[in-house]
Amino acid sequence: MNTNPLVQADRRLSDLALALPGAARVFHRHGLDFCCGGRATLSEACADQDLDLEQVLRELSVEPSAGEPAARWVEAPLAELVEHVLERYHAGHREELPRLVAMAEKVERVHADKSSCPHGLAAHLQLIADSMEEHMQKEEQVLFPMLLAGRGRMAAMPITCMREEHDDHGRNFVKLRALAQDYAAPAEACATWRALYQGIEQFVIDGMEHVALENNVLFQRALSG
Known part of the structure; x- marks a missing residue:
């Protein structure tokens, strides 16, 4: 279950990468381009790669990271x-x-x-x-x-x-x-x-x-x- 309110399927990859310190590693793990292809939403990117959207949402919600949000x-x-x-x-x-x-x-x-x-x-x-x-x-x-x-x-x-x-x-x-x-x-x-x-x-x-x-x-x- 996704328990992080920042993690939404209709948010762009670039926005999620900025807001969540652990997002980059999750996206990288699944081959999702959050830099040059970052304008796609998470749901669009998962559909394009035939990925399980709910699984990616769960990983984003729990991915540990010692970093800080790039949004700062x-x-x-x-x-x-x-x-x-x-x-x-x-x-x-x-x-x-x-x-x-x-x-x-x-x-x-x-x-x-x-x-x-x-x-x-x-x-x-x-x-x-x-x-x-x-x-x-x-x-x-x-x-x-x-x-x-x-x-x-x-x-x-x-x-x-x-x-x-x-x-x-x-x-x-x-x-x-x-x-x-x-x-x-x-x-x-x-x-x-x-x-x-x-x-x-x-x-x-x-x-x-x-x-x-x-x-x-x-x-x-x-x-x-």
Whole structure:
């Protein structure tokens, strides 16, 4: 039974992700896109994926999380929100992605003869690292300074560009999950292999939260401010 009044089937995925700290993990578990596809309602998204809506509602109602609702950033000072994005996501991705690339390269090298080896995983992670670095630099050097200078309404063109690149990130996350075998390490996987899949899963969740926060909060505030 759903006991959380915030959890409603007719609410958009993006709204639920903002309101509920544990929603991102539930959506990720079921393959629901709450960042680029976040405008769909929960009922619409579950129907599209042929998911049990009542089961997802129950999971959303009880999912534990030590975090805080992302909705607090709707009212926080813009400079504080930008700083949060830089520290929580930009810095985090730059620290984590090289580690994951190195681990993937090791796994592919050591286990190349196994049929379960995730061939191509390291190359795709490197592609993501390169594309995200280029994207983050555009935000840091062009978009964010515009927003902090109070020129948000003039930023429609760069924001459109960033949204399109976010869509590319979303497609890359989907392929990454497939290459990582839905994060289910095979029985013969070593400790590094298992840690790699765990790290990739957390990175994808963080990446989707990052995109959702920018698309649904930062950019919305910038264009209406």
